[in-house]
Amino acid sequence: MRIEPGNAGGVDGVGAPPPSRRAFVAAGLSTAAGLVAASGVGAVAFSPRNAAAATGYPKGFLWGVATAAHQVEGNNLNSDEWVLEQMKPSIFAEPSGDACDHYHRYLEDIELVASLGFNTYRFSIEWARIEPEPGFFSKAELDHYRRVAAACRENGLLPMVTFWHFTSPRWFAAQGGWEGDGAADLFVRYCERTAKHLGDLVGAAATFNEPNIPHLLRWMFAAMPQNPFQGAQVMMQAAARRVGSDRFSYFMFADPDRARDTMLAAHHRALAAIKAGPGKYPVGVTLAIADDQPVGHDSRLDAKREALYGAWLDAAAKSDFIGVQTYTRARVGKDGDLPAEPGVELTQMGYEFWPEALEQTIRYAAATAQVPVYVTENGVATEDDTRRVEYIKRALAGVEKCLGDGIDVRGYVHWSLFDNYEWMLGYRPKFGLVAVNRETQERTVKPSARYLGEIARRNGA
Numbered sequence: 001m002r003i004e005p006g007n008a009g010g011v012d013g014v015g016a017p018p019p020s021r022r023a024f025v026a027a028g029l030s031t032a033a034g035l036v037a038a039s040g041v042g043a044v045a046f047s048p049r050n051a052a053a054a055t056g057y058p059k060g061f062l063w064g065v066a067t068a069a070h071q072v073e074g075n076n077l078n079s080d081e082w083v084l085e086q087m088k089p090s091i092f093a094e095p096s097g098d099a100c101d102h103y104h105r106y107l108e109d110i111e112l113v114a115s116l117g118f119n120t121y122r123f124s125i126e127w128a129r130i131e132p133e134p135g136f137f138s139k140a141e142l143d144h145y146r147r148v149a150a151a152c153r154e155n156g157l158l159p160m161v162t163f164w165h166f167t168s169p170r171w172f173a174a175q176g177g178w179e180g181d182g183a184a185d186l187f188v189r190y191c192e193r194t195a196k197h198l199g200d201l202v203g204a205a206a207t208f209n210e211p212n213i214p215h216l217l218r219w220m221f222a223a224m225p226q227n228p229f230q231g232a233q234v235m236m237q238a239a240a241r242r243v244g245s246d247r248f249s250y251f252m253f254a255d256p257d258r259a260r261d262t263m264l265a266a267h268h269r270a271l272a273a274i275k276a277g278p279g280k281y282p283v284g285v286t287l288a289i290a291d292d293q294p295v296g297h298d299s300r301l302d303a304k305r306e307a308l309y310g311a312w313l314d315a316a317a318k319s320d321f322i323g324v325q326t327y328t329r330a331r332v333g334k335d336g337d338l339p340a341e342p343g344v345e346l347t348q349m350g351y352e353f354w355p356e357a358l359e360q361t362i363r364y365a366a367a368t369a370q371v372p373v374y375v376t377e378n379g380v381a382t383e384d385d386t387r388r389v390e391y392i393k394r395a396l397a398g399v400e401k402c403l404g405d406g407i408d409v410r411g412y413v414h415w416s417l418f419d420n421y422e423w424m425l426g427y428r429p430k431f432g433l434v435a436v437n438r439e440t441q442e443r444t445v446k447p448s449a450r451y452l453g454e455i456a457r458r459n460g461a
C-alpha cells in the first residue's frame with residue numbers, strides 16, 4: 001500500500017517538520033522526548049478554545065481516529081479477554097487471534113493516519129502486556145508503547161492515550177478483577193509506572209474507556225425477554241479453572257455497582273498519578289453515552305441517566321475533560337429502552353443509524369460535567385461505506401452546531417481506524433475507515449477515510 005507524505009497541518013506545533021525516524025532510533029528511546037521538545041512537536045498545547053476558524057472549528061481542534069489495543073494489536077495472550085475467547089463454549093463469536101497485527105505494524109499504520117490528514121491518534125496501552133505477572137513490569141513492553149507514542153509525534157499526530165480499554169491481565173481477573181480487593185491499588189500502580197515511562201510523549205489521556213458499560217448492559221438487558229449473556233457464567237467458571245483460580249471476573253460481566261465504586265476510586269487516584277508527570281497534558285475519562293430520548297409521560301429517562309452516567313459525570317467534572325462516545329439514540333419508555341423504531345435504518349450492530357445523537361450527547365455532557373468535551377469515539381458499523389460518509393457528515397453538523405453555541409468541544413476522534421475485533425461479535429461489524437484483509441493484513445483505505453481526512457486537513461470546510 002502506498003503511503004502518502006505526512007500531514008503538515010493541524011494542531012499548533014504539530015505541523016513543525018518532524019525529526020527523522022532514524023534520529024529517534026539513534027538517540028535511543030529514553031531521549032526521544034528531548035528530540036520531541038527540540039523539534040517543537042512536543043509543544044502541542046492544551047489551550048482553551050481559541051478564536052474560531054472561519055469554518056467554525058477552533059484552531060487546534062483535534063481530528064483523530066481511534067483504536068483499542070485488544071481490538072487491533074493481536075495475540076494479547078496475557079489478557080483476561082484472551083482466556084474467555086478460547087473457552088468452549090464461549091459467548092465470543094470468534095477469538096481475536098492476530099487482530100490487525102497493529103502491534104507489529106503500528107509504524108506504517110501511524111504513517112497512514114498522518115497521510116490521510118489527521119492530527120491525532122487515540123490508542124490504548126495494554127495493561128496485560130505491561131504487567132503480565134503481578135508486580136513484573138516489562139521494560140520491553142513499556143518501550144514498545146513509548147515507540148508508538150514517539151511515532152505519533154514524529155508523524156505530527158497527537159498521541160491520545162487510553163490507559164485501560166476493557167481488558168486487564170488474566171491474573172487480575174483470577175483474583176477478582178474490578179470486584180476483587182486491592183483492584184484500585186493495582187491499577188493505580190500500573191498507571192504510575194506507565195506514565196513515568198512515557199508521559200513526556202503523551203498529548204492527552206483517559207484513565208478508563210467507558211467504565212459505565214456494565215450499567216449500560218444491565219439496563220439494556222432488563223428490557224429484553226432473555227439476557228444475551230446468559231452463557232457468560234459457564235464460560236467464566238471454565239476460565240477460572242483454566243487459570244487455576246476459584247474465580248474469574250471480567251469487566252463486562254462484573255457486578256455493576258461494585259465495579260463502578262472501585263473504578264471511581266481508581267480513576268481519581270490514577271488521574272493524580274498520571275498528572276504527577278512527566279509531561280503536562282489533560283487527563284479525563286470517556287463514557288458511553290446515547291442520545292436518550294424520553295417516550296411517554298412516565299419515561300424512565302432520569303433513572304437511566306442517574307444509573308449510567310451520574311457518578312461518572314461527577315468524576316468527569318473533577319477531571320480535565322470528558323470523552324464523549326456516542327453511536328446512536330435510545331428511546332426510553334416506562335420499562336426501559338424501547339426497540340428500534342420501525343422504519344428507521346439499522347446499523348450492523350442492530351441499533352439505529354442515528355448520527356444526530358452526537359450533538360445531543362455533547363450538549364448533555366458539557367452541561368452536566370461542565371468541563372471541556374472531546375468526542376473520543378463516534379462511528380458506525382456498516383458494509384456500505386457511503387453510509388459511513390453520510391453518518392460522518394451528519395454527526396459533524398451536530399458538532400458544528402455545538403461549537404456555534406459556544407460549547408467547548410476540542411476534538412472529534414472517529415471510531416475506528418480499522419475494521420477490527422468487535423468484542424463478542426468478532427470481526428463481522430465493520431466500523432473501519434480502513435479495511436483489513438484478514439489473511440494478508442493488507443490495509444485498504446475506504447472513501448470515508450479520505451472524506452474525513454480531508455475535513456481534518458482543512459479543519460472543517
Ligand code: BGC
Pocket residue numbers: 068071209210288325377415422431
Ligand atoms: C468501545 C469500542 C467498540 C465500539 C463499537 C465502544 O463502546 O469503546 O471498543 O468497538 O464502541 O461498538
